Amino acid sequence: MLVRFWGTRGSIAKPGLSTVRYGGNTSCVELRSSSGTLVVLDCGTGAQDLGQALVSSGTSPLHGHMLIGHTHWDHIQGFPFFEPLFKSGNVWHVYGPRGVGTSLRESLAGQMQSIYFPITLKDLGATLHYHDLVEGTLEVGDIRVTTQYLNHPALTLGYRLEADGVTVVYSTDHEPHASPRGGIEAPLAGQDERHARFLADADLVIHDAQYMASEFPAKRGWGHCTVEYAVQAAVSVGVRRLALFHHDPMRNDEAVDRLVAAARDLVAQARGATEVFAAAEGQVLELNRSSAVRPWVESREETARTDPALNLSVRSVLLAVADPLVGQTLGDAVTYDGLRLVRVQDGNAIPSMIRSERFSLILLQHGLKDFDALQFCRSLRGDPAAIDRDLPIVLVRTEESPAEQQAEAEAGVTDWLIWPFSEEYARTRIHAWVLREACRWKSAALPADEERRLLALHQSGVLDTEPEERFDRYTRIAAALFDVPIALVSLVDGDRQWFKSRRGLDASETDRDRAFCAHAILSNEVMQVPDALADDRFADNPLVTGEPRVRFYAGAPLSLGDGRPVGTLCVADHRARNLDEGQLQLLSDLSKLVERELQKNPSAHMS
Numbered sequence: 001m002l003v004r005f006w007g008t009r010g011s012i013a014k015p016g017l018s019t020v021r022y023g024g025n026t027s028c029v030e031l032r033s034s035s036g037t038l039v040v041l042d043c044g045t046g047a048q049d050l051g052q053a054l055v056s057s058g059t060s061p062l063h064g065h066m067l068i069g070h071t072h073w074d075h076i077q078g079f080p081f082f083e084p085l086f087k088s089g090n091v092w093h094v095y096g097p098r099g100v101g102t103s104l105r106e107s108l109a110g111q112m113q114s115i116y117f118p119i120t121l122k123d124l125g126a127t128l129h130y131h132d133l134v135e136g137t138l139e140v141g142d143i144r145v146t147t148q149y150l151n152h153p154a155l156t157l158g159y160r161l162e163a164d165g166v167t168v169v170y171s172t173d174h175e176p177h178a179s180p181r182g183g184i185e186a187p188l189a190g191q192d193e194r195h196a197r198f199l200a201d202a203d204l205v206i207h208d209a210q211y212m213a214s215e216f217p218a219k220r221g222w223g224h225c226t227v228e229y230a231v232q233a234a235v236s237v238g239v240r241r242l243a244l245f246h247h248d249p250m251r252n253d254e255a256v257d258r259l260v261a262a263a264r265d266l267v268a269q270a271r272g273a274t275e276v277f278a279a280a281e282g283q284v285l286e287l288n289r290s291s292a293v294r295p296w297v298e299s300r301e302e303t304a305r306t307d308p309a310l311n312l313s314v315r316s317v318l319l320a321v322a323d324p325l326v327g328q329t330l331g332d333a334v335t336y337d338g339l340r341l342v343r344v345q346d347g348n349a350i351p352s353m354i355r356s357e358r359f360s361l362i363l364l365q366h367g368l369k370d371f372d373a374l375q376f377c378r379s380l381r382g383d384p385a386a387i388d389r390d391l392p393i394v395l396v397r398t399e400e401s402p403a404e405q406q407a408e409a410e411a412g413v414t415d416w417l418i419w420p421f422s423e424e425y426a427r428t429r430i431h432a433w434v435l436r437e438a439c440r441w442k443s444a445a446l447p448a449d450e451e452r453r454l455l456a457l458h459q460s461g462v463l464d465t466e467p468e469e470r471f472d473r474y475t476r477i478a479a480a481l482f483d484v485p486i487a488l489v490s491l492v493d494g495d496r497q498w499f500k501s502r503r504g505l506d507a508s509e510t511d512r513d514r515a516f517c518a519h520a521i522l523s524n525e526v527m528q529v530p531d532a533l534a535d536d537r538f539a540d541n542p543l544v545t546g547e548p549r550v551r552f553y554a555g556a557p558l559s560l561g562d563g564r565p566v567g568t569l570c571v572a573d574h575r576a577r578n579l580d581e582g583q584l585q586l587l588s589d590l591s592k593l594v595e596r597e598l599q600k601n602p603s604a605h606m607s
């Protein structure tokens, strides 16, 4: 694997005599796997030279992947100057963290509005594909990429890239969660330990090292870390090489040299084996499969890409804090981007509230009257039946206390916010916690005899035919009988569900992977989902979180005569409901009538 630094500076470009050796351009790193997959990490001003080099290499058309950590200027300013984007025939995939309310594409387009720049995003000649990311894993060519949120005032992702038996982690613009210490005495804990695990056993870690611990107190909240923290994290998890990165614009070459010397001293003190250097513009590293490769333990199954229909505004945050000013700041932070806020003063009401509504996050504080926060955490985590067992719980503290926080972590606290903090700071952290559980819903398994089932459905000739009264009368009856706004005759095709008859729904089909009916055809019984928000299979299904806002569903399977369900007669509501035995029987009875129509030759009814 080949790594080349095109920009190593943080915050603002700093060309000049004082930065000749380490470089003045802002963040941009080129990475290539041995099979030729091209990845560009961040698109700061260094990307201009990289673009020129790629174009003059003569490769045409050019295919590449651009991974953006976040959209602060120093990471995207080279984007409008990256020449490969101007040439038609070139194809670029651009990845970055999914913002709240704003897509990656919109963020990039923002800096190219005509008052800032003469060419707009849509004038670029290359074909661009945008991918909004959350935490998870994705494949980029032959490179496996894992993402993890960093601690920064804008939503920021770190990237762990694995290919050719080599691991590189790109982790810049990250502030320690706990106050960074000068030395390496105490082990990292909580979220800082999680961050270190993200770097574990890497051959190369490119890490934010903008400040020294002595400078840090004045820079708290700016979202950057200290050399000491970067070294500590890297040494603690056996990183082989650590590239100090995102050099402060105030630091000249000699000052960067001193940083490197201090870092090497720390490694020696800790008896670590990590080789430390400061990333320099133009520097090229060739990384080969190391003999001591260990696979990364933390394998993540979930995909890092988000569903574009994912709607955060329906996500709820439960806020239970005693201090009015803390409550005000957090309340504003939650509602700013449209997350739903539920406040509770009486902590003892929390257990029943989380049974009645699905929350994405709980913000708690000690000191609520007659309420033991830790006892609550323990009982929630220990209850195997609780749907929200894994719900993130964040505790607001007025000071750090490693011993107490250790006990809190054992009780099930996910993370901490240390008061005082700004609303902006709280907002970014809240987004990261909420986005972390972005995709919980599951698409249905395929029936065992899927091929024959599809063959029968296609041979029936009913798919994509015009609406017919003989079906519509049943959806009309079902809607009235069960007093629901939505009733459908749905047929589950290879990758879609198509509606032969629909009441209360505009779309004539939806993707199969989000279809309730795809679950319902797995059995010959009526399937009822009394409350989709309380059902793990559907809680954040886009049909639940967005239009048509399905909360209740009941579907009776329809077959073509051989007993294999091909679709359903189903009803749905925006409210939670529960049909009793008698009603479920009626739905089943009605479905038998629809089934009779389905089994008739459709051409006989064309008129």
Ligand SMILES: [Zn+2]
Binding pocket: 010, 011, 072, 074, 075, 173, 246
């Ligand atoms: Zn930056």
Ligand SMILES: [Zn+2]
Binding pocket: 070, 072, 152, 154, 173, 223
């Ligand atoms: Zn930044």
